[in-house]
Amino acid sequence: MTLDRREFLQSAAALGAALALPAGAAPARKTQSIDLVPAEFRVQLDPASPARTAVWSYNEQFPGPVLRFHRGERARIAVRNQLAQETTIHWHGLRVPNAMDGVPGVTQLPIPVGGRFEYAFELKDSGTYWYHPHQASYEQVARGLYGALIVEEDKPPKVDRDEIWMLSDFKLDEQRQQVEDFGRILDIANDGRRGNQILVNGLAAGPERKIEVRSGERLRLRLINAASARFFRLSIEGHEAMYVAFDGQGLEPHPVLTDGIALGPGMRVDLMIDCMGKPGGRFEIRDAGRPKASGTVLGTIAYSTQAPVRAKPLASSIAVPPNALPEPNLAKASDHYIMFQGGMRGAPVIGTVDGKPSRIQDIMAKQGLAWTMNYNAQHEHALMHEPLLTLRSGEHVLLHMVNETDFQHPMHLHGHFFRVVAVNGTANPRREWRDTVVMAPRSSMDVAFVAENPGEWMYHCHILDHAAGGMMGTIVIE
Ligand code: C2O
């Protein structure tokens, strides 16, 4: 085995550090040990109604517990599967070693019913993340298996409150139970299975979902879209919110414009809000996403009647410090292409299914596949297929994504962040880092990254019904 220069420097530094430590000294980094138990249990989604809804989630909490770390800590997370199905946990956005990525059939065997699996990794990057299964995710995530994972910055911007809003939805019947119609081809081939009840932190969205503040306070609001197919578009009445991070990665703060805060499935947005309203004030947070569902008013910023804590907003910076992500160099990047086709609307598509050329529209109902990537449709986690791309470790990559479908797709790459370089051939001035990005219908998008993390990484649409219906492939980094 040969070490490259960086690895060599790292191991030399590690050796130096080891030599400098007195014998028996504790390592500087702390390890948090956590137990997660996925299971079915009942919860009251609406405190104003007695109905109890069966959900699948973790540790009898819905959403699952918020996992909080400091950057550089290590996590050891033992999962005991109490579900009636196999499962795994994927740490969405975290740069973990491939074997810890939680993808059944690719990075690990699924955790059997009654089985146990231990995940262990270092928290390399600060930011707002989340966790969810990667096994039959179109059903398991839709039933409620998700939780927030927060990694604190070394020097976080000063705020008075730090709140998480995990947004999702459920498809409920009259008894307020989940409709068990997961994996229908109609959803797979269209916009995915969307619920009729929006949830904020696992409770029915509405004016009663309050963020309690005191006038003058600075609020950091972390939004996570854990819905399996719903796109949100939020507006906050009476406040100027500032974007400070996308998908956990700090960026130059800039104001939310009137088109609202867009969040595709899987995505996160961190906002900073100086709450300068009058004591006792109430301001709604609304969703303009489609289709409308119960809970278009998601919640309220509710001011206490106490006197303001300060007359003017805090003067300190709201910027979230960036993580040390490897910077792609476009001058030496290699070009790669991934093209998307399929769906119920649009031109007929010829693709390869299980090695056979097929007309996708003809096999939809029988095979449950409706989408192709680079002319290939595959079932979730099918191992017999070729990776979409094979990259060299350390390769600088300019990935051209071409969406030839009539649908939008939130595309997610595991184990890496990429810079959004261009949209429809026009340079994107902000070049933000993302791990999930929405491609508009019939559009193209160029993203750049360094293929730094060896292994086989999923690349898929985060409309989980699309992922199940062919928009799921892998990128191998050798
Ligand atoms: Cu949020 Cu492949 O996952």
Ligand code: CU
């Ligand atoms: Cu999609």
